[in-house]
Amino acid sequence: MILVIAEQRDGQLNKASWEVVTAAQRLSARIGGAPVKVAVLGAAVTAAAGEMAGAAVAEVLAVEHPALEPYTADGFVGALEPLVASQAPDYVIVAHTYQARDFVPKLAARIDAALITDVVGLAEAEGRPAFTRLVFQGKLAADVLPEGKPPCLVTCQAGAFPADAAARGAAPAPVTTVAATLDPASIRQKPEAPFREARQAVDLSQAARIVAVGRGIREQDKLPMAEELAKLLGAELAASRPICDAGWLPPERQVGSSGQTVAPKLYLALGVSGAIQHAVGMKASKTIVAINKDAEAPIFEVADYGIVGDLFEVVPALIKELQKS
Amino acid sequence: MKIAVCLKQVPSRDWQPRVNEARTWVRDAEATFEMNEPDAYALEEGLRLKERHGGEVVVCSAGPARVSQVVREALARGADRAIHVESDALAAADGAAVAGALADAMGGEAFDLVLTGLQSDDQGLAQVGVALAERLGMPHATIIMEVKVEDGALRVKRELEGGWFQWVAMPLPAVLTIQSGINQLRYATLKGIMAAKKKEIRKVEAAACASRQRIVNLYAPQKTKQTTMIGGSAAEAAAELVKRLRDEARAID
Ligand SMILES: Cc1cc2nc3c(=O)[nH]c(=O)nc-3n(C[C@H](O)[C@H](O)[C@H](O)COP(=O)(O)OP(=O)(O)OC[C@H]3O[C@@H](n4cnc5c(N)ncnc54)[C@H](O)[C@@H]3O)c2cc1C
Numbered sequence: 001m002i003l004v005i006a007e008q009r010d011g012q013l014n015k016a017s018w019e020v021v022t023a024a025q026r027l028s029a030r031i032g033g034a035p036v037k038v039a040v041l042g043a044a045v046t047a048a049a050g051e052m053a054g055a056a057v058a059e060v061l062a063v064e065h066p067a068l069e070p071y072t073a074d075g076f077v078g079a080l081e082p083l084v085a086s087q088a089p090d091y092v093i094v095a096h097t098y099q100a101r102d103f104v105p106k107l108a109a110r111i112d113a114a115l116i117t118d119v120v121g122l123a124e125a126e127g128r129p130a131f132t133r134l135v136f137q138g139k140l141a142a143d144v145l146p147e148g149k150p151p152c153l154v155t156c157q158a159g160a161f162p163a164d165a166a167a168r169g170a171a172p173a174p175v176t177t178v179a180a181t182l183d184p185a186s187i188r189q190k191p192e193a194p195f196r197e198a199r200q201a202v203d204l205s206q207a208a209r210i211v212a213v214g215r216g217i218r219e220q221d222k223l224p225m226a227e228e229l230a231k232l233l234g235a236e237l238a239a240s241r242p243i244c245d246a247g248w249l250p251p252e253r254q255v256g257s258s259g260q261t262v263a264p265k266l267y268l269a270l271g272v273s274g275a276i277q278h279a280v281g282m283k284a285s286k287t288i289v290a291i292n293k294d295a296e297a298p299i300f301e302v303a304d305y306g307i308v309g310d311l312f313e314v315v316p317a318l319i320k321e322l323q324k325s
Numbered sequence: 326m327k328i329a330v331c332l333k334q335v336p337s338r339d340w341q342p343r344v345n346e347a348r349t350w351v352r353d354a355e356a357t358f359e360m361n362e363p364d365a366y367a368l369e370e371g372l373r374l375k376e377r378h379g380g381e382v383v384v385c386s387a388g389p390a391r392v393s394q395v396v397r398e399a400l401a402r403g404a405d406r407a408i409h410v411e412s413d414a415l416a417a418a419d420g421a422a423v424a425g426a427l428a429d430a431m432g433g434e435a436f437d438l439v440l441t442g443l444q445s446d447d448q449g450l451a452q453v454g455v456a457l458a459e460r461l462g463m464p465h466a467t468i469i470m471e472v473k474v475e476d477g478a479l480r481v482k483r484e485l486e487g488g489w490f491q492w493v494a495m496p497l498p499a500v501l502t503i504q505s506g507i508n509q510l511r512y513a514t515l516k517g518i519m520a521a522k523k524k525e526i527r528k529v530e531a532a533a534c535a536s537r538q539r540i541v542n543l544y545a546p547q548k549t550k551q552t553t554m555i556g557g558s559a560a561e562a563a564a565e566l567v568k569r570l571r572d573e574a575r576a577i578d
Contacts, residue, residue, distance in 0.1 A: 073455070074464060098486050101443075102467045105420060105455035114537035115420065117450050125541040134546060135448050136342045136351065143542040147535075188464035190494040194485055209576070215338075233577060242362075245506030258484055258504075266576035287574040289566065290552075296341070296545065305569060306552045307562045317563035 002028055003089035003151075004038045004057075005080070007099055008048040009071075013040075016095030016156075018163035021055045023156045024093050025167055026122055030129050034090065037061060038173075041079060041180070043069035049175045056167040061087075065180035072189040073103040079180035080107050089151045096155035108153050114146035115153040120160040133157075138275055138298035158257075158280060202236065202252050209235035209266040212255055212282070213243055216271015216292065216311055220248040225315055226270055232322040233266070240272050256281035270311045274299025291315070326380035326474065329431060330371040331441040331453065332399055333361040333423075334392040338446065344543045350417045351543070360395040363442025367503035369510050370472055371440050372403045378474055381405040383434065387426045389413045393526065400521035401513035407524070408434075412531035420452025422534035427453070428460035430529040436498055438479075443468050443502040454502035465500040466493050470507050 002024045006017035017038075024036045035058035040049045042064065049062035063083060068075050084092065084107070092107075094100045096118045108115035121132035123143040130143040131154055146152035204210060211230040217223065223237075230237045237253060244254040255262055257277040267285035272278060274290070274297055282288070283302045290303035291311050300306045307314055336342060336356040343352045360368075371382045384399040386392045387410040396407045410426045418426075431439070439461065441454035458465035470490065471482035474497075483491045484504050513521075553569070555562045570576045 073466075077459075098468060098484070101451050102455070102465075105452040106459045106465070108421065108452070108537075109424065109456040109459035115450075115452060116538055117452060123542070130541055133449075135543075136336070137338065137446055137449075138546070139342055140344065140351070140543055141546040142540045144538050145541050147537050147539055188495050188499075189466060191483075192492040192494075194489045194491045196488055197490070241506065247509060257486060259488065261487070266570065266574070287570070287576040289570070294341070298546070300552050300554075301546070301548060301550055303550070303552045304574065305566060306554045307566060308554065308556075309559060309562065313559040314563060317559040318566065320560070321563045321567045 001087065001089045002034055002036045002091045002093060003084070003087055004036060005092065005094045006038055006040045006048070006052055007095060007097055008040055008042055008045060011045070011047055013048050013051055014095065014097065015163055016097060016158055017052065018055070018166045019158070019161045020093045020095050020156050021052075021057065021166040022161040022163065023119075023122075024091075025056070026161070027091060027093070027129060030122065030124070031090070037087065037089075039063050039083065041068050041076060046175070046177070050172070053172040053175050054168055055173065056169040057173045060173050060175045062175055062177045063180050064177060065182045067182050067184040067187060068180065070191045071099060072187050072191060073106055074187040074189055075182060076103040077106045077110055078182045078186055081110055082181050083178065084111060084151060092151050092153045094153070094155050096157050100155050104153055104155055113151050113153050114148055116144050116146060117155045119154055119156050134276070137273060139296060157276060204236055204238055204253065204255065204260045204262045207236040207262065207264050209233050209268075210238045210255070210262060210264045210285070211235045211268045211270065212238040212240065212272055213270050214240040214272030215242045217243070220246075222312070223248060225319075229315055229319055229322075232319060233268070235266065235268070238262070240278050269299055269303070270315060272299055273297050274302060326374060326378045326437045327435065328371045328374055328380060328382045329385050329434065329436040329439045330364070330368045330382060330399070330404065331427060331439065331457070332364045332368065332384055332386045332395055333442070333445045334358045334386065334388055334395040335361045335445055335447040348543045349540050353416065358391065358394060360398060361442050361445045363444065363503055363505045365510055366505050366507050367440040367442050368399050368402060368404065369508045370503055372511070373508060374438070374472065374474065380437070383408060383436070385427055385431055386410070387412070387415045387423050387531065389416050396526060397521055398513060400524045401517040402511060403517060405524065407526040408529060409526055410529045410531050412534065414534055415531060417540075418534055419448070419536040419538050420450040420456055422536045424453050424456035424460055426531045426534050427457055429532055432461065438497060439463065439500040441500070441502050443504050454500055458500035461500065463498050463500050464495045465502070466495065467502045468504045469501045470504055472501065
């Protein structure tokens, strides 16, 4: 059996929950059609569980306890340990969200299970399913086999398995409500309500064109060159996270999973490697140009046009070219 | 406050990883190494907390003999002493094995606070900090962007997706996984480098460490997108790109 753990907040399912249903169904097809079940955890999750029941799965478990809301790692692991013991799945599949990063490694350690994180695809090795993940900053891919006794825990990268490829059932799957066994006193984290920082001065999502600088720019003193290019293109200046971490540009100019999501007409990336956390924030851009000295950089995987070269030579040449007209 | 900072030594970012013959790991004998970036931020946070609240910062690192390079660097930046869990097998081990090795070595120390980076730049499993918390029986919080210690308890700012944050309170002792950018890093001074030479590095032999996963095939990721690569000199490439952006993509006027 394959157990999917869906993610919901305030009754709203995370879209990535459908992506992991796709992953579970594809894995099931490789291991002789093992049944897929979906667990939804929270204080009252019948509506979200009902939504998941639209998927072609064997059963949806609404795992409820007042202490599961708000989310805490202690609460989730406390509820999941007995659930996994009683359901005895071969695989447990979760989306690689911030929430999963927070509780899945704890669950794996608690039940002494293999945990393969941030998976982007399925492979096969030694006659059983292997899981593909990117390593060394996306420069290499690795097919990985779990070792030891089941279950094997797997988290899937956002967007790796398409949500709309999840097979839907002819009739809704049965929903079973499970009262979680959980001692509220065992929850040590006391979370407060999520918030956003003060209103952001720049709204990059409205920009028609963006010039983004990455660590390839090397020094803060080199930023004016990128600014000049941006000005000539009528573009806003943006950056990868390390540039904002260093304080060279304000955080509101950061593009990516922990920054802004943008989709301009033109996105020109200078010395950005194209890590997944950056790519998710810009890959919907209409035209993407990458200038990078490393021909193997993952950014070329999302780029429409690429120049392999030193940005300190290419950018001045671009500025010159644009000044001509 | 007795603060532990877990540090990993990883291949340098600008090293182009090459796959070994068996396709199971990289040829790391050819690599240059550096401190894993989020761990450097964890170290800085540990040093700042010590400056504010007193106590000591103990660096803990699991890996082959070569990791003493980043351990020395951390001591030079101001850490007081170090624990090095030494084993060649730990270089390519998974989160379960590394957390196990660290927990065994750290268990007797009674740390008040354990800081790790949120993930490593090599395998990027993002497991060690959280698994270590479970092993040590401590509460944890992940992807932390601010740490406050008030009356023997913690209040930390967790980064959530898409620009959201959340404060979480919990008792000490606890484990936090630190996100890059939480602070501004300091660099070692000459004085720090000299002082580091006299600081203690306790070597601990790793018990047999069992990874719960194994890389069976390592390769260059397949390309799926058709990227139009523009070659030539910088001037030629620039002219060609501008032309294509105007006439083909219509992305500029
Ligand atoms: C939970 C989490 C959230 C994150 N959120 C974000 C986010 O929102 N946004 C984000 O961007 N990152 C985010 N990151 C970080 C992300 O994983 C990468 O570390 C980061 O995007 C890398 O930034 P970079 O491409 O600028 O640097 P690097 O990866 O160091 O790449 C620099 C690139 O510049 C190239 N280069 C160097 N010199 C030159 C030159 N002279 N000419 C041309 N090219 C050159 C190199 O070949 C390299 O490809 C997050 C990470 C985590 C774990």
